[in-house]
Amino acid sequence: MSETKTYSIRDLSLEYDITPRTLRFYEDKGLLSPLRRGTQRIYDRRDKGRLALILRGKRLGFSLAEIRNWLDLYDVRDGQVAQARMLLDASEDRMTALLLQREELNETIEELKLQMQQVEGWLDDQGLAAEAAD
Amino acid sequence: MSETKTYSIRDLSLEYDITPRTLRFYEDKGLLSPLRRGTQRIYDRRDKGRLALILRGKRLGFSLAEIRNWLDLYDVRDGQVAQARMLLDASEDRMTALLLQREELNETIEELKLQMQQVEGWLDDQGLAAEAAD
DNA sequence: ACGGTGCTTGACGTTGACGTCAACGTAACT
DNA sequence: AGTTACGTTGACGTCAACGTCAAGCACCGT
Structure with a gap:
């Protein structure tokens, strides 16, 4: 029943107009941690929410390091x-x-x-x- | 009569807590253009005002290139x-x-x-x- | 004349935030 | 089986925004 919507790396990169590289980079920096189906990344609703926060944080002029810290405030x-x-x-x-x-x-x-x-x-x-x- | 207050590069770097290097860098990028007494830079009230705008712009997350553009809006x-x-x-x-x-x-x-x-x-x-x- | 202080101009190094390959895997279509 | 589309992991390149020397000039007090 609980249809848990997921997204591929391309889905998110298109929706938010960023490159897949950027998403992998954020993951490398500990800002995201999507599940894996085999080797491929699979993003869920929570990942998407975090991404939205990250991008808004960037638009407000914060560094990824700062963003990383206060992301936890929402968890x-x-x-x-x-x-x-x-x-x-x-x-x-x-x-x-x-x-x-x-x-x-x-x-x-x-x-x-x-x-x-x-x-x-x-x-x-x-x-x-x-x-x-x- | 018109006491035109000026500042050395150190004066400004201390007042705004930035390094002299940063001030020279901003000048190199066309954000500032202080007068010269011989080889030394001499900043006036207008330069100081621009610097304040630059630093605030930075705190708001804008790039030096963006800041450079809208600095002219105040001139x-x-x-x-x-x-x-x-x-x-x-x-x-x-x-x-x-x-x-x-x-x-x-x-x-x-x-x-x-x-x-x-x-x-x-x-x-x-x-x-x-x-x-x- | 000498040392210190503060300034100058290069030139190269560094950090953050990605971009850009290269080389490869995999699943789907035909 | 071949090609196309999409994904993966390194590794190296790039650009902005400075930091960090190096080498040297200019004045100042002693």
């Missing part, structure tokens, strides 16, 4: 309180970094918005001047 | 309408990228927040269970 699988505490601490650290990045991103956006308004204003002035010259 | 110095239009178009492209990144960043933050709440909830449950066992 709550053990039942030890100490582990959970450490997990929570690590999560807080990461949250701090993310919030700081959002701050900087917001600043950047605001500054660019200002620049654009200035250029727009200047363009309008030129337009009015041209109109007046008619 | 409105010519008086051509066509140039201004192009500038505005480029700015809009960059704004789109920034907004998209903010979206992804927000998603990431929300997901992590959820994960943390789950772990916290689990820790609380453990606490209650331990209490009940007393």
